[in-house]
Amino acid sequence: MDILLTNIWRFFDPVLFGVVLGCVLIMAWIQNGRHSIIRGFAALGNSSGNPFEASGENATYMCRRIDFILREQGLSGLETLHSEDAFVTRILHHLVDAKDSKSFEEWVHLEEHVAETKQNMAASYWLSAAEIAPAIGLIGTITGLIQLFATGIDPLKMGPAMSFTLLTSLYGLFISHIIAFPIYVRLHARAEVLHAYRSKVVQHTVNIAIRELDAVSPVHFVPANPIKNNV
Template sequence: MDILLTNIWRFFDPMLFGLVLGSVLIMAWVQNGRRSIVRAVVALANWGRDPFEESGENATYMCRRIDFTLRQQGLAGLETVRSQDAFVLRILGYLVNAKDSKSFEEWVRLEEHAAETRQNISASYWFSAAEIAPAIGLIGTITGLIQLFATGIDPLKMGPAMSFTLLTSLYGLFISHIIAFPIYVRLHSRAEILNAYRSKVVHHTINIANLELADVAPVHFVPVKPTKRDA
């Protein structure tokens, strides 16, 4: 342990670590799309806490609050409902102004899918980084070994060269298991909480729309008879 602490500086090469980390982030970005890296970095602001830990908000609470407001103030009163989740406020605002239940259901399903995709992409990015990092480190190690043996083995220089080469594998494992995977676990857990919460609220608002809004009958189009001019 004393040897490790005394030589701790040998385990950190800022330039090499930055090269491995940058390669991992770029490859994860290539796998998950052009906006994934922005969402993944922004998600780090709240990755360590649950979505509603301060307010204690949950799906059951929100559905009951929506029902209470509906009984007391009618459909228009739903705009006064407050939530920590901007997604819920958006669908309630749309429900108040929706013309029929069918169009509302179609819209809210699309919004739910888009919100779920945005939540999952941050976690997917860090999962990709955790998978890629060991491979990037191994590629660096193999590349260094090839270069080492290609230029000849000098016993006096072999130790430092091997140390430098093996650091890439160390950094790959460190980025994967100490940085990327723990972040993925937290973001995935957070996404599951939010997606389950939103799914229940969406299902509840669709039921309200079916009861409160008129259901427009499907439109049947009659083919136009060809005229003499068309013929």
């Protein structure tokens, strides 16, 4: 332990660490698409806890609020109802302006899919980074070893040179298991909470649309063909 603490400065090369980290982030960005790196870093600000931990909001609570407003104020009253999740607020406002249950159901399921894809993109970015980082580190190590032996370096100087080369593998493992994968686990857990919450609220609003919108929709009757009496 004393040896590690005394020589800890040997384990950190900011330039080499920056090169490995940059390669990992770029490769994960290429793998997941142009918006993934933005979503991946933007999600870090909201990844510290449960999205509804402070407000105590959950699907059952929101569905009961929707039913209460619907009973007291009618369908138009849902415009005044707001959620901690902007997605839920948006679908409630759209429900008020919906023309029929079929079009609303198609729209809300499409919006749910888009929101889920965006939510998962951030977690997928960091999962890709966790998977890529060891490979980037190993590539750096192998490249360094090839260059090391190709130059015919003095055996007395080979130790420090190999130490520098092996740092790329160390940094790859560090980025993967200490940085990227824990972030992925946190973002994935948050995405599951949001998806479960949204799915229940979406199904509840679809049921309301079927009950409320179809009940007030005009019924179109097709007149029967007149019966001709044969004389």
